[in-house]
Amino acid sequence: MIRKRITEALEVKQRILKNDQLLAKIELAAALITRTYREGGKVLFCGNGGSAADAQHLAAELSGRFYLDREPLDAEACHVNTSFLTAVANDYDFASSYARYVKASGRKGDVLVGISTSGNSENIVKAMETAQSKSMHTIAMTGENGGKLKALANILLNVPSTDTPRIQEAHILMGHIFCEIVENNLFGQPGN
Template sequence: MATKIYDIIAASISVKQEILSDASFQQKVQAATDAVIHAFQAGKKVMFCGNGGSAADAQHLAAEFSGRFYKNRRALPSDALHCNTSYLTAVANDYSYDDIYSRLVDGTMEKGDVLIGLSTSGNSPNIVKAFETARAKGITTIGFTGATGGKMKDLSDHLINVPSTVTPRIQESHILLGHIICELTEAAIFND
């Protein structure tokens, strides 16, 4: 048992070590952060979407913006698109689960906003469809995926593709990288 615990922790550290030693990956994170900062400074919003554990991460990161990260400051306009269960179940039932995010992107987002999608495979149909809608509306897309980027690769203005194919290791890195974006954004907008 202790060996298995050690192996899991070591695997998580290994993925993060690969990110740490990759300057071009860190530049991608900086570029995504700059897009988020620019959107908030322009009075736009940053919305998130994901499924399962990635939905939980999406909601967590949105709350870091709309609540607070380190600083007592005004709320930033950010939310996770899955938080209205009446909407979610109605659209999934009346249309398709694949449409749950694209309809909200179409109805509530505008050019200059940012849509951040989290999908370890990069192939979640509802997020791919949301990114297609976002692209058609001039909404900046940031994809958090695993190694290949999946279908989201070609639909992401900024692709943060964690160098792993193991779902838990990817998600652990997504929350780390999301926290980095939140911290740097808050510091840039609310520099004291």
């Protein structure tokens, strides 16, 4: 089973590597995020479960550091304020939690990265709709078909797979790549 899972992960990454259109979209995502930072904006991330962990991970790569010792970039995962998240889920509903956060924190020209392997998570869909209503830019990281997020994303990074763990592994790969490109664009090449 171990070799089978590693082989499956490699096959997904090979499909990404051979997909020039998807590779170009990763470049577009990096360019959009770079432009947003140059214009004084920020990047918000949202996801559920493993995708929430990925959202927090990628926000930390931007707000902390990736390869370079450099100034921090304004990036946040929408779920990190658990008091806010649980209050909104209790007082309104869970599906509105990220949308309310985006409504409070997002500004015109900022970026929202919505991460959902199915592309159909209701709270991510509502957050993307709210971001659009605020003239924010939207990037969706999904599985193969993009789900409902496909229609809401300025840039769709849809992993060519329907297997949730393989999709999540590829999301981190793509996220690391765009974080590295953004860092290089803003601060120069790493020394390694």
